[in-house]
Amino acid sequence: MEVYMATLVAQPESITEEFGPHLSKSTGMRLDPGVVPDKIVETHCCFCGQQCGIQLLVKHNEVIGYEPWYEFPFNKGKLCPKGVKRYLQGAHPDRLLHAYRRDPANPHGFSPVPYEEAIKKVAEEIERIQKKYGPSAFASLSGASLTTEKTYLMGKFARVCLKTPYTDYNGRLCMVSAGAGNKKAFGVDRAANPWSDILKAEVVWISGANVAECAPITTDYVWQARENGAKVIVVDPRITPIGRTCDLFLPIKPGRDVALFNGILHLMIKNGWIDHSFIESHTVGFEPLAAAVEEWTPARTAKITGIAEKGILQAAEWWGRAKTSFLMHARGIEHSSHGVQNVLGAINMVLASGRIGREACGYATITGQGNGQGGREHGQKCDQLPGMRDLSNPEHRAYVASVWGVDPAELPEPGVDAYEIIRKIDRNEIRGLLSISFNPIVSLPDNNFVRQALEKLEFYVAIDFFLNDTARFADIILPGSLQEEDEGTITTAEGRVIKINKAINCPGDAREDWRVIQDISHALKRPHGFNFQSPREIFDELRIASKGGIADYSGITYEKIERQYGVFWPCPADEHQGTPRLFEPGSWNPIAKGKGPFYFPDGRAHFNVAKYTPPAEDPDAEYPLMLTTGRVISHFLSGTQTRRIGPLVDQCPDPFIEVHPMLAEKLGLKEGDWATAESRRGTVTLQVRVVRTIRPDTIFIPYHWAGKKSANQLTISAQDPISHIPEYKVCAVRLHKAEAPPV
Ligand code: SF4
Numbered sequence: 001m002e003v004y005m006a007t008l009v010a011q012p013e014s015i016t017e018e019f020g021p022h023l024s025k026s027t028g029m030r031l032d033p034g035v036v037p038d039k040i041v042e043t044h045c046c047f048c049g050q051q052c053g054i055q056l057l058v059k060h061n062e063v064i065g066y067e068p069w070y071e072f073p074f075n076k077g078k079l080c081p082k083g084v085k086r087y088l089q090g091a092h093p094d095r096l097l098h099a100y101r102r103d104p105a106n107p108h109g110f111s112p113v114p115y116e117e118a119i120k121k122v123a124e125e126i127e128r129i130q131k132k133y134g135p136s137a138f139a140s141l142s143g144a145s146l147t148t149e150k151t152y153l154m155g156k157f158a159r160v161c162l163k164t165p166y167t168d169y170n171g172r173l174c175m176v177s178a179g180a181g182n183k184k185a186f187g188v189d190r191a192a193n194p195w196s197d198i199l200k201a202e203v204v205w206i207s208g209a210n211v212a213e214c215a216p217i218t219t220d221y222v223w224q225a226r227e228n229g230a231k232v233i234v235v236d237p238r239i240t241p242i243g244r245t246c247d248l249f250l251p252i253k254p255g256r257d258v259a260l261f262n263g264i265l266h267l268m269i270k271n272g273w274i275d276h277s278f279i280e281s282h283t284v285g286f287e288p289l290a291a292a293v294e295e296w297t298p299a300r301t302a303k304i305t306g307i308a309e310k311g312i313l314q315a316a317e318w319w320g321r322a323k324t325s326f327l328m329h330a331r332g333i334e335h336s337s338h339g340v341q342n343v344l345g346a347i348n349m350v351l352a353s354g355r356i357g358r359e360a361c362g363y364a365t366i367t368g369q370g371n372g373q374g375g376r377e378h379g380q381k382c383d384q385l386p387g388m389r390d391l392s393n394p395e396h397r398a399y400v401a402s403v404w405g406v407d408p409a410e411l412p413e414p415g416v417d418a419y420e421i422i423r424k425i426d427r428n429e430i431r432g433l434l435s436i437s438f439n440p441i442v443s444l445p446d447n448n449f450v451r452q453a454l455e456k457l458e459f460y461v462a463i464d465f466f467l468n469d470t471a472r473f474a475d476i477i478l479p480g481s482l483q484e485e486d487e488g489t490i491t492t493a494e495g496r497v498i499k500i501n502k503a504i505n506c507p508g509d510a511r512e513d514w515r516v517i518q519d520i521s522h523a524l525k526r527p528h529g530f531n532f533q534s535p536r537e538i539f540d541e542l543r544i545a546s547k548g549g550i551a552d553y554s555g556i557t558y559e560k561i562e563r564q565y566g567v568f569w570p571c572p573a574d575e576h577q578g579t580p581r582l583f584e585p586g587s588w589n590p591i592a593k594g595k596g597p598f599y600f601p602d603g604r605a606h607f608n609v610a611k612y613t614p615p616a617e618d619p620d621a622e623y624p625l626m627l628t629t630g631r632v633i634s635h636f637l638s639g640t641q642t643r644r645i646g647p648l649v650d651q652c653p654d655p656f657i658e659v660h661p662m663l664a665e666k667l668g669l670k671e672g673d674w675a676t677a678e679s680r681r682g683t684v685t686l687q688v689r690v691v692r693t694i695r696p697d698t699i700f701i702p703y704h705w706a707g708k709k710s711a712n713q714l715t716i717s718a719q720d721p722i723s724h725i726p727e728y729k730v731c732a733v734r735l736h737k738a739e740a741p742p743v
Pocket residue numbers: 045046047048049050051052078079080081082083084215216217
């Protein structure tokens with residue numbers, strides 16, 4: 001197949017020389033024990049969806065270190081390796097201090113320009129493109145690491161200022177299968193329980209979640225549950241660190257999770273391990289589901305999933321007989337062309353057990369990105385308005401339009417997902433793009449195609465604090481803000497709204513992201529609705545815009561968050577304390593209004609037949625292996641931050657290919673050899689790690705690296721038909737020994 005090689009403005013090495021990644025290490029004030037900080041700021045880690053509390057030490061407008069924040073109840077001072085090194089991203093040599101324009105005459109590819117001039121150029125290009133091709137020829141892509149205030153602003157900016165339907169976010173690569181499944185089953189998209197409910201559960205079931213590396217502090221909850229007597233069941237193609245300490249490990253073939261869930265439900269029904277009274281009183285749709293899982297006998301389930309029948313029977317018995325339980329899943333089941341079916345299969349098991357909506361009886365999806373939860377609630381998704389409102393619902397449009405002071409008819413209709421935006425760019429239907437804190441050239445699958453599409457843009461502006469790998473293709477780069485340079489809210493994996501506090505000011509010409517967006521709207525002479533003076537003002541408007549919606553923040557204030565160490569939404573009134581556990585009798589529910597615990601008009605949860613289909617691309621004679629991708633503990637997502645933090649790079653400098661000893665022997669590979677993995681879309685040559693913790697028919701590559709080291713050169717852009725999440729967790733590859741590393 002043809003592999004496109006898009007042209008960068010300069011040699012990659014020259015761009016790297018100027019913009020990094022360079023490594024930040026502890027030096028100067030950071031190493032001097034005699035330095036007394038000017039202030040200590042209680043805030044949160046900038047990385048994953050756990051959002052651990054941390055105290056940043058600040059001296060001379062520089063973050064010089066950290067201290068544990070023992071009082072914050074989620075992590076009680078504990079931090080993972082990324083958390084303890086996060087302070088090293090401040091005062092970093094790669095920090096963007098100026099705006100830049102693409103400049104082929106500059107050996108590094110970009111030349112600094114005055115900020116105002118860059119903003120003017122952005123506005124001129126938006127005007128030019130929209131005048132020539134129409135408003136929808138300009139798109140925006142934003143990130144789920146941004147504060148909720150910024151994500152709210154990005155949704156509003158696309159609809160009110162740009163007037164384009166084409167806006168989406170990188171949670172499309174993370175949380176959307178879970179979100180869609182939760183809404184179909186429960187009517188609401190949030191973890192049903194706080195993590196404290198894990199501790200007292202009799203059985204903890206973890207599917208497709210490399211908890212110890214991707215959500216490290218959750219490990220502590222699981223281990224405490226185990227200390228309290230819980231049985232821990234882990235389902236994964238790899239024996240990840242949490243798998244090494246579980247009671248039952250089920251080594252599933254990638255992409256077959258719904259088959260396992262259906263098989264467990266089959267056994268629950270057959271053995272009478274279901275809660276008839278709960279099903280009768282609080283659900284609909286059980287009969288067709290029971291009929292559908294009849295065919296999922298242990299023998300068939302074992303054949304499809306690759307798990308021994310004995311393991312399936314044991315898991316069903318432990319899950320079926322438990323009095324209390326907690327089921328968690330993450331991208332392992334969600335990054336799939338049938339991710340929503342996988343999620344529904346998991347929820348069916350929970351609902352059939354009746355163990356939800358009470359203490360120690362829980363269900364949650366573990367968010368990945370820092371604001372993976374809040375970032376999917378208030379309008380930066382292509383089909384969504386604030387408060388988890390629906391852009392295609394006339395009542396919702398009318399309400400939000402009234403808050404924004406615009407005619408509902410002016411709001412664009414729902415757009416398309418982030419990958420489809422890239423396809424539209426490739427087809428020249430979209431000519432201009434603004435991205436903020438999104439690095440699609442690393443994080444989207446089949447990234448040779450993404451690179452080819454980006455080069456077709458007439459104009460691309462990237463807002464970020466480091467020059468991420470995609471911003472290297474930009475015409476204009478605008479310097480945005482680090483998490484510690486602004487304040488705002490984030491909603492954690494638990495559904496707890498927490499407060500990020502400002503520790504330092506933006507350096508150089510860099511601006512808080514919300515100011516950058518407002519500056520563009522003013523330069524466009526479209527300032528209506530973009531005159532906020534602070535994140536607090538944005539939050540106050542968000543509270544009104546979310547009022548009456550499912551994700552109702554109207555009773556949340558910055559002060560209440562600080563007083564309570566976070567507020568769980570929904571929180572519909574000033575006197576309301578928030579809702580740590582959803583679906584409890586009497587808990588606030590704007591849809592059922594007292595008729596029942598779930599967020600449907602009749603208050604009942606929905607069972608859904610979860611259909612099994614094989615992955616979009618299964619192994620065959622030509623590509624006989626399965627590739628699965630994921631994270632390592634030292635890095636975060638596309639690596640824009642962590643590939644710049646020295647100690648984290650020292651821990652894991654490069655990606656690798658995990659291979660089982662049996663496969664290694666068959667292919668003549670040994671530890672440290674170079675090997676080339678090939679799919680129908682690309683190739684990658686990396687060093688081999690021979691491990692007994694992976695299925696022999698599967699290889700694993702972590703995805704945090706760019707260019708020739710990128711795992712997403714191999715992955716497939718097949719998407720779930722409902723959530724549009726790409727299938728990162730399985731595609732067909734072949735593997736062979738390489739003589740040397742790639743040049
Ligand atoms: S678990 Fe997540 S939020 Fe906590 S310290 Fe680690 S990366 Fe940061």
